[in-house]
Amino acid sequence: MRITEKDNNIILEEMESFDIEQILECGQCFHFEQLDVKEYVIVAKRHLLHIKQINDQIIFFQTSMETFHTVWRPYFDLDRNYNEIKSWLITNEKTLLNRSAELEKAITEYGGIRILNQDFFETLISFIISQNKQIPHIKQIINTISIKYGDLAGEICGKSYYHFPTLLQLAKVTENELRLCKTGFRAPYIVDACEKLLKEIVLESRLLHADSNQTMEELMLIKGVGIKVASCVALFSLSQRNVFPIDVWVKRIMEKIYFEKETKKEEIASLAKQLYGSFGGYAQQYLFYYARENNIKVDER
DNA sequence: GGCCAGGGGGTGT
C-alpha cells in the first residue's frame, strides 16, 4: 500500500484486494450513494467521504492524512491481508475435500470485497430495517431517517448529506414517526432496540469482549433481532469475522454447491463452520455477492 | 415445527 497526499486528496496505490464497487454493493452497508462508475459518497463514522477508484488508484477526495489514518484506514480494514484469507478459504483441508468451482469463482471474481468496520448502532438499526426488504428500499429508509433525525454531515457536489442519528437522537423518535419513514412492522423493533441500549441491557463495550455466541444471545434480547440480524451486526460492526449470516441468497448458493436440495439453515451453518472456520464471514460475503450477481435461483439447486 | 402477517418498492410477465 502506498499513500500519497496531493491537493488535499489522499491517493492510495498498490492496494491489493480493493474494489470500491464490490465493497459497497456487496450488501454489508447501505448509507452511500453512487455518483459515477466506481465513484461514491459514503456517510460513515461521523464523517463524509467522496471516493473514486480508477484501476488501482483510489482517491479519497478532500481528506487529511490524519482522517485517512484514524477513520478510513480502519473502516476499510486496510491492514488485513485478504490474499491470505482468500487463499486459505480455497486451500484448507476441509474445502479441498469438498472442492467447489463456484466458491473458487466467487472468491476470484469478487476478490475486491473487504469487510467494513462499521458503527455498531447504525449497523444494528440498519439490519433490523433490512429484514424482508430489498437493498434499494433499505437504503431509501436509512436515508429518510438520517435526513429527518440526523445531523448535517456536509455537502458534496452541491448535495447535502446527513449522518445516521445517534442513539440519543433516535431514542426520542416515536413508533408512529418511524412508521412514516416506511419502516412498517419494524418500527416497534427500532423503539425496543433504543430502549435496551439506553438501559444497557445490550451494551456495545461488553459485546466487544464477548465471543460470538454470547454476542448473538445478547443482541437477540432485542425484539426483531433474530439469528440473521444478530450475525450481521456481529460480523459488520463487532469484528466477529467467524460468523456466517444465512439469508435467502446464501442459503440458495450453499444448497446448490454442497447439498443439491432444500436444507435447513442449522445444517448449512454447521457445514459453513466446518469448512470456513474463523473466516466464515469472509466466505459469506464472497458467496452472497456471487449468488446475487448471478441471480442464483431455487430451481438451480 | 409449520404457517402467516406486516409495508412497500423491485422485478418480471
Add this chain to the structure above:
DNA sequence: ACACCCCATGGC
C-alpha cells in the same frame, strides 16, 4: 395490470 419476491422475526 398483476403476481411474486425481498440479506426475517414473532407469535400463534
